[in-house]
Amino acid sequence: xxxxxxxxxxxxxxxxxxxxxxxxxxxxxxxxxxxxxxxxxxxxxxxxxxxxxxxxxxxxxxxxxxxxxxxxxxxxxxxxxxxxxxxxxxxxxxxxxxxxxxxxxxxxxxxxxxxxxxxxxxxxxxxxxxxxxxxxxxxxxxxxxxxxxxxxxxxxxxxxxxxxxxxxxxxxxxxxxxxxxxxxxxxxxxxxxxxxxxxxxxxxxxxxxxxxxxxxxxxxxxxxxxxxxxxxxxxxxxxxxxxxxxxxxxxxxxxxxxxxxxxxxxxxxxxxxxxxxxxxxxxxxxxxxxxxxxxxxxxxxxxxxxxxxxxxxxxxxxxxxxxxxx
Numbered sequence: 001x002x003x004x005x006x007x008x009x010x011x012x013x014x015x016x017x018x019x020x021x022x023x024x025x026x027x028x029x030x031x032x033x034x035x036x037x038x039x040x041x042x043x044x045x046x047x048x049x050x051x052x053x054x055x056x057x058x059x060x061x062x063x064x065x066x067x068x069x070x071x072x073x074x075x076x077x078x079x080x081x082x083x084x085x086x087x088x089x090x091x092x093x094x095x096x097x098x099x100x101x102x103x104x105x106x107x108x109x110x111x112x113x114x115x116x117x118x119x120x121x122x123x124x125x126x127x128x129x130x131x132x133x134x135x136x137x138x139x140x141x142x143x144x145x146x147x148x149x150x151x152x153x154x155x156x157x158x159x160x161x162x163x164x165x166x167x168x169x170x171x172x173x174x175x176x177x178x179x180x181x182x183x184x185x186x187x188x189x190x191x192x193x194x195x196x197x198x199x200x201x202x203x204x205x206x207x208x209x210x211x212x213x214x215x216x217x218x219x220x221x222x223x224x225x226x227x228x229x230x231x232x233x234x235x236x237x238x239x240x241x242x243x244x245x246x247x248x249x250x251x252x253x254x255x256x257x258x259x260x261x262x263x264x265x266x267x268x269x270x271x272x273x274x275x276x277x278x279x280x281x282x283x284x285x286x287x288x289x290x291x292x293x294x295x296x297x298x299x300x301x302x303x304x305x306x307x308x309x310x311x312x313x314x315x316x317x318x319x320x321x322x323x324x325x326x
Contacts, residue, residue, distance in 0.1 A: 004059035007085060007188060007195050008154065009163030010050035014225060017271055018056035020301040021321055030297040030323035035267060037063040041219040046212035047226050048073040051082065058198045070215065072207035077136065077153045079206045083145035085192060086199035090147050097151045098187035105159065106182040125159050125177040128152055133172040158186045213257050218265030226254055229275040255284045259292035262324040270322040274300065285322050297323045
């Protein structure tokens with residue numbers, strides 16, 4: 001059975017990882033624990049991204065709870081888009097706007113390469129990018145989620161280079177336009193309405209991961225998908241998903257907070273790549289588990305990603321799922 005897909009593209013998306021996670025929890029049952037989210041427990045995801053893991057787990061039935069799931073991220077545009085898609089009335093306003101922009105972009109197309117900036121900025125993509133950045137620069141607060149901002153977020157996500165979401169030091173979106181000619185995924189009706197149904201009984205908010213984990217109670221399931229561990233080759237450190245502000249120190253802090261949560265009865269699953277280096281991701285979570293006296297089982301999964309690095313070409317990196325429980 002095909003699992004529900006997210007309505008956003010995302011670098012390092014978890015759609016394939018979700019299938020592996022579901023299989024592992026059903027067959028291997030790490031730490032001899034039931035990993036389903038049943039009534040009386042809640043699902044918490046602090047690094048939401050596109051929501052691929054949440055949508056897949058909810059669609060599969062692993063998340064069965066009648067209680068709210070708590071979904072959070074520090075990306076305000078992403079959180080706003082999720083809130084709009086969750087609201088059926090707002091979604092009915094969003095869809096025709098995306099339909100029109102998909103039609104308009106099919107006519108205008110991407111800006112030709114190597115043209116003067118004055119010409120580039122007149123292109124539909126760059127006009128929409130400027131509009132998005134006006135929202136972000138002004139840090140506008142809304143009494144309810146904003147449909148226009150959600151439309152801009154989805155449009156740019158589907159037409160930018162490789163579906164990346166990258167911000168500059170001023171907090172503005174700066175990804176260049178992609179090469180998509182007449183893309184048909186700007187308005188994906190079926191996926192949008194499926195995500196709308198799956199977001200029922202969720203609380204979606206802009207929140208730091210530390211505060212998100214602290215709300216977890218005994219029996220809850222927390223899934224952690226942080227920016228991935230930097231990969232070391234020689235003297236170089238690189239990672240497709242590594243972002244400034246989430247270093248090895250933050251990885252260690254996250255592992256320790258996860259272990260502390262597990263020590264109070266929270267079930268924790270984390271994903272990362274099986275990074276080489278000192279320390280490895282296995283050592284980081286192993287050490288955190290030992291210090292906090294909880295169980296930790298690390299499962300390699302059949303998902304690998306190609307990461308490019310100057311001087312090393314394409315490097316294939318495997319991933320792991322980390323299960324922690326008292």
